[in-house]
Amino acid sequence: MPEKVKILTTKQVTHDVISFITEKPTGYKFKPGQATMVAVDKEGFRDEKRPFTFTSLNKDPHLEFIIKIYDDHNGVTRELGKTGFGNYLLIEEAWGAISYKGPGVFLAGGAGVTPFISIFRNLREQEKLEGNKLIFGNKTEKDIILKKEFQEMLGDNFVNIL
Numbered sequence: 001m002p003e004k005v006k007i008l009t010t011k012q013v014t015h016d017v018i019s020f021i022t023e024k025p026t027g028y029k030f031k032p033g034q035a036t037m038v039a040v041d042k043e044g045f046r047d048e049k050r051p052f053t054f055t056s057l058n059k060d061p062h063l064e065f066i067i068k069i070y071d072d073h074n075g076v077t078r079e080l081g082k083t084g085f086g087n088y089l090l091i092e093e094a095w096g097a098i099s100y101k102g103p104g105v106f107l108a109g110g111a112g113v114t115p116f117i118s119i120f121r122n123l124r125e126q127e128k129l130e131g132n133k134l135i136f137g138n139k140t141e142k143d144i145i146l147k148k149e150f151q152e153m154l155g156d157n158f159v160n161i162l
């Protein structure tokens with residue numbers, strides 16, 4: 001059964017990427033790197049489920065999703081771009097096999113970085129970031145998601161490729 005969660009805030013992360021902070025159902029748990037199916041709770045969109053990754057941590061009182069909006073086609077992310085405070089999302093259980101297996105080099109392109117956001121935020125909490133490196137590919141400088149936060153977390157081990 002999908003759970004209905006209210007959007008509490010949205011924040012522009014880059015020109016086409018938005019952070020959605022939502023309520024968290026009681027007892028809801030996920031592993032850093034996991035995703036869930038998300039639908040917009042609006043007429044015509046409730047059955048249009050798309051996978052998005054949690055970027056918050058289990059200890060947070062809310063959930064966060066960081067989502068790239070594709071405005072050029074008539075999909076769910078375009079609708080998400082028109083969705084904000086007070087609207088609801090429908091989420092399912094957490095799933096996905098991406099998880100931290102120990103220090104290493106992480107490779108990501110664009111919004112593909114989202115599993116590493118919660119993995120690195122979790123390692124920061126545990127003071128275990130050392131020995132990890134992120135190589136992050138984007139089209140242009142303005143497309144880099146959470147540049148400042150990655151720089152703070154990883155220092156020289158945050159490598160951007162444009």
Ligand SMILES: Cc1cc2nc3c(=O)[nH]c(=O)nc-3n(C[C@H](O)[C@H](O)[C@H](O)COP(=O)(O)OP(=O)(O)OC[C@H]3O[C@@H](n4cnc5c(N)ncnc54)[C@H](O)[C@@H]3O)c2cc1C
Nearest residue numbers: 035050051052053066067068073074075076077078111114
């Ligand atoms: C496990 C997993 C986790 C993910 N986590 C995240 C995340 O955290 N953040 C994130 O931003 N993304 C994430 N994604 C990607 C995200 O799921 C997709 O970007 C999203 O599903 C796109 O949905 P959409 O409805 O907007 O577009 P689509 O489902 O691609 O397309 C909707 C409609 O538009 C058509 N269409 C598709 N492309 C074009 C085009 N170029 N021009 C014209 N029409 C087109 C399609 O045929 C379809 O009818 C994840 C994906 C997976 C598999």
